[in-house]
Amino acid sequence: MKKIDELKQIVGELQDLQAVLAVLDWDQQTFMPRGGAEERAAQTATVSRMEHEKFTAPALGELLQELQQEMNNRDPESDDYCLVKVMSREYNRKTRVPAELVAEFARATTIAQHEWEQAYHAADFARLRPHLEKIFALRRDYAACFAPYDHIYDPLLDEFEPGLKTADVMAIFNKVRPRQTALIHELGARPQLDDRCLHQSFDPQVQWDFGVKVATQMGYDWNRGRLDRALHPFTTTFGLGDVRITTKILPDHLTSGLFSTMHESGHALYEQGVARHLARTPLGTGASLAIHESQSRLWENMVGRSREFWQWAYPQLRQCFPTQLGTVPPETFYAAVNRVQPSCIRTEADEATYNMHIMLRLELEIAVLEQKITVADLPEIWRNKMEEYLGVVPTNDREGVLQDVHWSCGIIGYFPTYALGNMIAAQIWEKARTAIPDLRRQIGRGEFMPLREWLRDHLYRHGSKFEPQELVRRITGTTIDPDPYLNYLYDKYREIYY
Amino acid sequence: MKKIDELKQIVGELQDLQAVLAVLDWDQQTFMPRGGAEERAAQTATVSRMEHEKFTAPALGELLQELQQEMNNRDPESDDYCLVKVMSREYNRKTRVPAELVAEFARATTIAQHEWEQAYHAADFARLRPHLEKIFALRRDYAACFAPYDHIYDPLLDEFEPGLKTADVMAIFNKVRPRQTALIHELGARPQLDDRCLHQSFDPQVQWDFGVKVATQMGYDWNRGRLDRALHPFTTTFGLGDVRITTKILPDHLTSGLFSTMHESGHALYEQGVARHLARTPLGTGASLAIHESQSRLWENMVGRSREFWQWAYPQLRQCFPTQLGTVPPETFYAAVNRVQPSCIRTEADEATYNMHIMLRLELEIAVLEQKITVADLPEIWRNKMEEYLGVVPTNDREGVLQDVHWSCGIIGYFPTYALGNMIAAQIWEKARTAIPDLRRQIGRGEFMPLREWLRDHLYRHGSKFEPQELVRRITGTTIDPDPYLNYLYDKYREIYY
Numbered sequence: 004m005k006k007i008d009e010l011k012q013i014v015g016e017l018q019d020l021q022a023v024l025a026v027l028d029w030d031q032q033t034f035m036p037r038g039g040a041e042e043r044a045a046q047t048a049t050v051s052r053m054e055h056e057k058f059t060a061p062a063l064g065e066l067l068q069e070l071q072q073e074m075n076n077r078d079p080e081s082d083d084y085c086l087v088k089v090m091s092r093e094y095n096r097k098t099r100v101p102a103e104l105v106a107e108f109a110r111a112t113t114i115a116q117h118e119w120e121q122a123y124h125a126a127d128f129a130r131l132r133p134h135l136e137k138i139f140a141l142r143r144d145y146a147a148c149f150a151p152y153d154h155i156y157d158p159l160l161d162e163f164e165p166g167l168k169t170a171d172v173m174a175i176f177n178k179v180r181p182r183q184t185a186l187i188h189e190l191g192a193r194p195q196l197d198d199r200c201l202h203q204s205f206d207p208q209v210q211w212d213f214g215v216k217v218a219t220q221m222g223y224d225w226n227r228g229r230l231d232r233a234l235h236p237f238t239t240t241f242g243l244g245d246v247r248i249t250t251k252i253l254p255d256h257l258t259s260g261l262f263s264t265m266h267e268s269g270h271a272l273y274e275q276g277v278a279r280h281l282a283r284t285p286l287g288t289g290a291s292l293a294i295h296e297s298q299s300r301l302w303e304n305m306v307g308r309s310r311e312f313w314q315w316a317y318p319q320l321r322q323c324f325p326t327q328l329g330t331v332p333p334e335t336f337y338a339a340v341n342r343v344q345p346s347c348i349r350t351e352a353d354e355a356t357y358n359m360h361i362m363l364r365l366e367l368e369i370a371v372l373e374q375k376i377t378v379a380d381l382p383e384i385w386r387n388k389m390e391e392y393l394g395v396v397p398t399n400d401r402e403g404v405l406q407d408v409h410w411s412c413g414i415i416g417y418f419p420t421y422a423l424g425n426m427i428a429a430q431i432w433e434k435a436r437t438a439i440p441d442l443r444r445q446i447g448r449g450e451f452m453p454l455r456e457w458l459r460d461h462l463y464r465h466g467s468k469f470e471p472q473e474l475v476r477r478i479t480g481t482t483i484d485p486d487p488y489l490n491y492l493y494d495k496y497r498e499i500y501y
Numbered sequence: 502m503k504k505i506d507e508l509k510q511i512v513g514e515l516q517d518l519q520a521v522l523a524v525l526d527w528d529q530q531t532f533m534p535r536g537g538a539e540e541r542a543a544q545t546a547t548v549s550r551m552e553h554e555k556f557t558a559p560a561l562g563e564l565l566q567e568l569q570q571e572m573n574n575r576d577p578e579s580d581d582y583c584l585v586k587v588m589s590r591e592y593n594r595k596t597r598v599p600a601e602l603v604a605e606f607a608r609a610t611t612i613a614q615h616e617w618e619q620a621y622h623a624a625d626f627a628r629l630r631p632h633l634e635k636i637f638a639l640r641r642d643y644a645a646c647f648a649p650y651d652h653i654y655d656p657l658l659d660e661f662e663p664g665l666k667t668a669d670v671m672a673i674f675n676k677v678r679p680r681q682t683a684l685i686h687e688l689g690a691r692p693q694l695d696d697r698c699l700h701q702s703f704d705p706q707v708q709w710d711f712g713v714k715v716a717t718q719m720g721y722d723w724n725r726g727r728l729d730r731a732l733h734p735f736t737t738t739f740g741l742g743d744v745r746i747t748t749k750i751l752p753d754h755l756t757s758g759l760f761s762t763m764h765e766s767g768h769a770l771y772e773q774g775v776a777r778h779l780a781r782t783p784l785g786t787g788a789s790l791a792i793h794e795s796q797s798r799l800w801e802n803m804v805g806r807s808r809e810f811w812q813w814a815y816p817q818l819r820q821c822f823p824t825q826l827g828t829v830p831p832e833t834f835y836a837a838v839n840r841v842q843p844s845c846i847r848t849e850a851d852e853a854t855y856n857m858h859i860m861l862r863l864e865l866e867i868a869v870l871e872q873k874i875t876v877a878d879l880p881e882i883w884r885n886k887m888e889e890y891l892g893v894v895p896t897n898d899r900e901g902v903l904q905d906v907h908w909s910c911g912i913i914g915y916f917p918t919y920a921l922g923n924m925i926a927a928q929i930w931e932k933a934r935t936a937i938p939d940l941r942r943q944i945g946r947g948e949f950m951p952l953r954e955w956l957r958d959h960l961y962r963h964g965s966k967f968e969p970q971e972l973v974r975r976i977t978g979t980t981i982d983p984d985p986y987l988n989y990l991y992d993k994y995r996e997i998y999y
Binding site for chain 2 (some may be wrong): 015016020021022023026027030034035036038039040041043044045046048049050053173224225226227228229231241242243244245283447
């Protein structure tokens with residue numbers, strides 16, 4: 004057997020096991036009865052361990068080294084080249100960290116997640132503090148396995164955004180911070196928008212059906228996926244033929260569920276659009292979390308919160324809810340879905356304020372890793388920064404430092420991907436508008452296929468063959484750049500607020 | 502580590518992998534979109550292969566041999582003793598058969614299932630014949646791996662009913678055949694019952710809700726399971742904390758869906774009732790297919806088709822469907838659900854005729870294995886026996902030899918478990934009625950918990966610690982015996998038909 008085929012066989016089995024883990028997790032989050040939790044944990048642990056053993060087998064390392072030699076004179080854009088590159092990167096990441104550290108981290112985060120739930124409900128940060136201290140210490144140990152590095156945050160960030168450096172992220176956010184803060188202050192001084200029309204009673208089944216209609220119109224392929232309810236909506240991929248989405252409908256908020264469905268459909272269009280011949284390889288999925296988030300945000304915000312989208316959608320939505328919306332003019336509705344309202348909770352933030360929540364978290368997690376501040380300092384610094392960035396102060400730590408579970412799960416280096424996703428979305432959106440001159444009018448007619456096809460051609464089909472910065476450069480001509488997003492925000496909100 | 506703990510660790514991981522395969526299969530049969538089929542097949546194959554490799558590792562064989570020594574002076578009813586016994590039996594079964602034969606059988610049955618679909622729709626047995634010939638030949642080769650045996654059917658039967666011998670099964674069926682045929686002839690000469698009240702239009706959601714109500718009343722634990730739709734209803738166990746059932750509702754038949762739900766709930770009560778400390782071991786599940794079927798049939802037939810059950814259920818069902826049932830007297834309804842009607846299709850057979858369908862299949866599959874008849878003879882012998890046993894003749898092979906997929910899947914030795922389940926159900930039912938003198942009145946009041954608790958104490962909790970014959974003897978004092986079933990049928994139908 005040729006070495007590359009040997010690799011593909013191993014890679015296929017690894018993908019199978021990862022897909023199995025995804026199925027177990029999807030079931031757990033959608034349908035599993037409470038009683039299944041204990042045995043499901045054992046099942047997940049066993050498959051994870053087998054996957055890890057298979058992925059870190061020394062024989063695979065040797066095979067990859069030999070293949071790296073072979074690939075030297077190959078086209079760097081070829082599938083084989085990219086497969087060896089991506090597998091070597093992942094093999095290196097997984098084998099550099101001693102098994103004991105992996106196990107200790109798993110134990111610490113399992114305990115911390117449980118403690119977080121208690122601490123969250125009691126708004127009692129002191130209870131979580133020692134666990135977070137442990138987790139940050141273990142993440143420092145993890146980073147040390149990848150020394151030397153330019154910045155201790157680099158190895159953590161690299162898990163989510165291959166090749167991206169902390170210095171790049173800092174430069175981007177330093178550019179964003181003053182302009183976005185200024186926008187928030189500017190809008191704060193304007194008369195505020197009224198979104199009471201969204202806060203009425205709306206039949207969940209009718210909301211659900213409307214979400215299905217929109218996802219279908221976006222081109223979500225129901226032969227290769229399905230929609231279910233979940234407490235925390237997510238998209239999951241069992242293979243290119245089975246990309247499932249979940250959503251959460253609120254009976255007293257009209258657009259929360261719809262935008263959640265559009266957001267997840269955006270993720271799913273990306274996964275469903277990967278070239279079929281990349282199936283059952285690690286190339287057959289989105290390139291990074293930020294790139295993925297760019298696609299969910301593009302569909303949720305650039306499309307879903309646009310004036311043109313509601314030209315098409317509002318008359319139909321009004322037919323679904325004549326009592327609630329019959330007297331609400333389109334303009335009022337459009338303003339309502341774009342209302343800016345600084346608040347303490349990230350997951351409720353609007354487009355104008357969202358990035359500030361991220362910047363705050365990024366600055367704090369880096370400062371703790373650099374040991375410039377301690378975990379004990381977090382609640383107070385959190386409050387101060389919230390006041391500085393958004394002019395609001397959490398009344399307790401549940402609305403502050405305890406609101407996200409990420410750190411308790413050991414997920415450090417992840418938050419920036421949310422904000423980078425917004426920026427990449429705007430860069431790609433700008434490019435798509437140039438490439439499809441009629442785009443806005445198409446959206447106004449509910450014609451989303453030209454946009455989806457353009458995204459498929461320029462982004463989706465590549466899967467994760469290219470690292471995020473390289474991919475953004477291929478599509479837009481530059482690496483990640485916040486200006487298009489800032490311009491998008493200023494243009495959009497000045498038009499609405501003035 | 503003690504050797505027995507070493508075994509338990511391996512056993513736990515094997516159970517995890519088997520549970521994962523069950524999750525993959527459940528999802529495939531309930532929710533998986535069409536597009537997921539190809540990648541799901543790869544996932545299932547990879548996990549199956551890993552499970553097989555783990556189960557047949559020579560180190561496990563050595564460990565089991567050492568443990569068998571250790572167990573010599575242990576209590577044969579202890580969990581450890583039973584675990585070593587069951588694992589040794591399975592290890593022996595899996596390692597006796599050469600890998601090439603396993604692979605060839607897998608290939609042949611995959612092709613044959615596909616061919617069966619085509620042949621079934623075209624009612625064209627000639628198309629399937631060569632594939633069935635191959636499968637019967639491969640099953641003969643399989644049996645040869647377990648030589649010497651008393652009968653070539655023994656090793657096949659043993660897969661489903663550990664320890665049961667072909668001679669026992671023949672003796673049982675030889676006793677059943679004349680009495681059950683006589684009953685069918687006797688009832689055929691009586692005025693026939695009218696079941697038109699069941700064949701009306703019934704809202705599927707109302708049917709569904711009624712099934713849920715009955716399953717709940719039976720004591721199905723929704724915290725450790727759930728109900729979904731499936732084309733071919735089944736019960737599946739992901740662990741003692743997650744035992745799921747499925748059902749199929751027909752909009753134009755009232756009780757088809759209800760009895761399907763009760764049947765699967767019966768299976769599920771058994772699994773949910775296994776002692777918790779047997780979890781994550783092969784002892785933590787039903788003892789055999791026949792024992793399992795005895796529990797689904799007991800709840801579906803002995804309870805669900807009893808006069809007392811409908812005393813409790815009919816007034817409520819009538820409230821659900823006042824238009825359809827308002828003028829149908831309880832007596833008419835009770836007769837309708839117990840109508841005897843010889844027909845060609847096994848899955849539609851009533852209690853009085855069901856076993857004859859099984860006997861026919863058993864006689865044919867044994868005769869082919871013994872090479873007393875050929876596969877080519879099957880259609881004609883099938884027709885002759887149908888006429889002899891039930892007085893009906895299939896008009897084509899779709900209604901005859903092609904109706905079941907089992908043989909095309911390579912499942913030979915399985916059919917008798919359906920009929921044995923009926924007999925065991927009646928034996929246990931007779932015992933339960935003696936033990937709970939008030940049982941019939943309890944059922945008439947919808948009080949099923951005393952019955953479930955008695956079954957749990959005497960059967961469910963043991964899991965698969967004991968072989969089926971031993972288990973039946975422990976509960977009823979004798980091994981499998983058809984008389985209670987025949988008495989049950991005669992008593993019941995004479996009361997209804999005279």
